[in-house]
Amino acid sequence: MPFFEYKGTTEDGRQTKGSIQADHLQQAKTQLKKDNIYIFEIKNKENKKKENINLHFRKRVDIKTLCTMTRLLATLIKSNVPLVNSLTTITQQISHPVLTPALTQIRNQVNEGQSFHKALGQHSKIFDTTYVSMCEAGEKSGTLDIILIKLAEFTESQAELNSKIRSAVAYPLLITVFTFCVVLFLFTYVIPKITELFDDDSLIPWHTALVISVSQNIINFWPHLLIGFGVLFFLISRWIKTKNGRKKLDALYLKLPIIGKIIRSTAISRFSRTLATLLKGGVPMLKAMDIVQNVAKNTVLKRAIKEAQSNIREGEPIARPLQQSGQFPPMTIQMIKIGEQTGELENMLVKISDTYDFQVNAEINSLTSLLAPAMIMLMGGIVAFIVFSVMTPIMQMYN
Numbered sequence: 452m453p454f455f456e457y458k459g460t461t462e463d464g465r466q467t468k469g470s471i472q473a474d475h476l477q478q479a480k481t482q483l484k485k486d487n488i489y490i491f492e493i494k495n496k497e498n499k500k501k502e503n504i505n506l507h508f509r510k511r512v513d514i515k516t517l518c519t520m521t522r523l524l525a526t527l528i529k530s531n532v533p534l535v536n537s538l539t540t541i542t543q544q545i546s547h548p549v550l551t552p553a554l555t556q557i558r559n560q561v562n563e564g565q566s567f568h569k570a571l572g573q574h575s576k577i578f579d580t581t582y583v584s585m586c587e588a589g590e591k592s593g594t595l596d597i598i599l600i601k602l603a604e605f606t607e608s609q610a611e612l613n614s615k616i617r618s619a620v621a622y623p624l625l626i627t628v629f630t631f632c633v634v635l636f637l638f639t640y641v642i643p644k645i646t647e648l649f650d651d652d653s654l655i656p657w658h659t660a661l662v663i664s665v666s667q668n669i670i671n672f673w674p675h676l677l678i679g680f681g682v683l684f685f686l687i688s689r690w691i692k693t694k695n696g697r698k699k700l701d702a703l704y705l706k707l708p709i710i711g712k713i714i715r716s717t718a719i720s721r722f723s724r725t726l727a728t729l730l731k732g733g734v735p736m737l738k739a740m741d742i743v744q745n746v747a748k749n750t751v752l753k754r755a756i757k758e759a760q761s762n763i764r765e766g767e768p769i770a771r772p773l774q775q776s777g778q779f780p781p782m783t784i785q786m787i788k789i790g791e792q793t794g795e796l797e798n799m800l801v802k803i804s805d806t807y808d809f810q811v812n813a814e815i816n817s818l819t820s821l822l823a824p825a826m827i828m829l830m831g832g833i834v835a836f837i838v839f840s841v842m843t844p845i846m847q848m849y850n
Contacts, residue, residue: 455472455473456470457479457494459490459492476493479493480493511576511577512549525600528595538554557570567595568587584734586598586599588733591733619815634834643670646666658840698751704749710818723800723801724800726740727797727800730800736763740763755778768791769796786803
């Protein structure tokens with residue numbers, strides 16, 4: 452039960468202040484009125500805790516905790532437990548430095564008469580637009596428990612897909628970093644020691660001279676190289692953040708072999724599953740299309756969805772504008788058309804997402820099986836070339 456701090460005057464005109472415990476703001480006011488205290492300021496004591504607000508910037512809520520909370524809330528609501536009591540139970544059961552304070556604030560706001568989805572919307576770092584819109588539709592249709600289960604399943608499926616993509620990238624990235632460290636060690640420590648053995652530079656092969664030259668440049672000009680790479684990285688980062696730069700880079704991503712196909716398939720899968728989840732949750736088509744634009748991280752695909760939304764607003768079916776964009780494969784367009792014609796668009800979108808999830812998994816496994824050996828061979832070849840270039844003149848000296 453929250454505490455409320457108040458300031459007011461008594462019957463005899465004396466100023467007074469203190470705190471009172473009540474279920475909600477109106478009950479606190481009623482109780483103070485019965486005690487003959489005339490209030491001129493009253494506020495929830497818990498809202499004064501700055502850490503409840505600042506925690507959102509220090510730490511995010513992990514997907515597993517969010518899904519657990521969502522499923523638990525759905526179970527309680529399905530068991531006819533009132534929403535406020537359900538939120539109270541969850542705050543007692545889940546101990547999380549960010550989620551628990553947020554749920555406490557949401558419970559208090561709902562207790563004071565605010566709608567659940569509006570209270571969620573004030574914590575956008577935890578609950579995204581999809582989550583809030585689904586809950587809004589669930590509140591209005593009286594199916595909040597069903598919507599919450601769908602949200603948990605949707606969040607878990609997206610988290611699983613993201614995890615697979617990160618795992619596929621992690622191993623080649625680790626190999627690249629390790630090889631870079633080895634090469635840097637050879638250029639800055641090993642090669643300078645060995646070059647002291649060479650007396651006549653004219654007898655050194657061209658590839659050895661090249662390796663020695665690179666080594667000397669790294670040692671002599673490393674501050675300039677570091678600053679140069681830093682400036683280059685800064686300029687590229689600034690360019691990527693511009694509208695034109697982001698658009699060109701995203702268009703390039705989609706044209707890359709294998710990787711472009713994975714990016715497109717992932718985006719279509721997310722688009723289809725999110726749209727299906729929203730439509731099943733009772734969110735209107737135009738609002739659902741507005742939300743799914745943010746799911747597509749690629750600006751080229753996002754623009755195609757936005758243009759499709761404009762055409763849908765004018766009365767067109769969803770399949771035609773998506774086809775005109777040229778960014779969605781024929782299979783996707785055909786399945787959406789069938790879904791619209793049969794009135795099973797939501798189920799068809801789920802099938803599209805399942806199909807592309809399977810394709811993404813297969814493509815990621817294929818990419819990993821090819822990329823890891825290729826990276827090892829490439830990095831091994833670089834190290835072998837450096838070692839060969841250094842050892843060749845040494846062998847000639849001994850001969």
